[in-house]
Amino acid sequence: MCGIVAYVGHREACPIIIKGLKRLEYRGYDSAGIALLNGNLNVYKKKGKVSELESFISDKDTHSHIGMGHTRWATHGEPNDVNAHPHYSSSRKIAIIHNGIIENYGSLKQHLKNKGYEFHSDTDSEVFINLIEDIRENNNISLPEAVRLALHEVVGAYAIVVISHDSPNQLIAARKGSPLVIGVGKDEFFLASDATPIIEYTNEVVYLNDYELAVIRDGQLDIRTREDVAQTPYIQKLELELESIEKVVTRTSC
Secondary structure, eight states, X not given: OOEEEEEESSSOHHHHHHHHHXXXXXXXXXXXXXXXXXXXXXXXXXXXXXXHHHHHTTTSOOOOSEEEEEEEOOSSSOSSTTTSSOEEOTXXXXXXEEESOBTTHHHHHHHHHHTTOOOSSSOHHHHHHHHHHHHHHHHTOOHHHHHHHHHTTOOBOEEEEEEETTEEEEEEEEEEBSOOEEEEOSSOEEEESSSXXXXXXXXXXXXXXXXXXXXXXXXXXXXXXXXXXXXXXXXXXXXXXXXXXXXXXXXXXX
């Protein structure tokens, strides 16, 4: 199983994401990566353990208050640096992390190739982010709306987080068939595949339902269905204690 961690708020994002990815290592994975927005949208990813990613970024500028990370278990394409998540769009202005499998990625990929898109990985996830970019550019619409429309085009399972160079305070997330939880803090939000990376920071969470889209922007959480019907977030209190998590990670190099 793959793992997702993302953060936006007043803290440094990188240590939170790296620590969260380590807490999700029990899910199994073969590569890890992180995207951080600090003027540029920078993606760093490596085959192997989270610790190898951590070493790789130790000399990089990781200062950022928004970012997302991923641990991948290979489905489409072999385990390597290129196929690891996150994946850029063709313009390199937006990026995605994705759990699940897009069953119709082959036909979508050919459609995009016919329109001039080039692909650098073997993954269905790179197809997903280029589909989103294509919809946005051809319809002159916002990124959240482009993500929503793209969800109508893909067949399969997904939990995704999308980040954009042009929206430095925004995270977009959606799910169908793959879990995704949002931690609600004071002027900050956490996203993860399960609650283990979140409980250290807040015990208030929202579990996304299938076919729901969450937009976190400027300290606000907006949840809508795939049909664009607004939903009232149901905030639950976690009973899980930090000490009960499978392991506590106390050091990162960000």
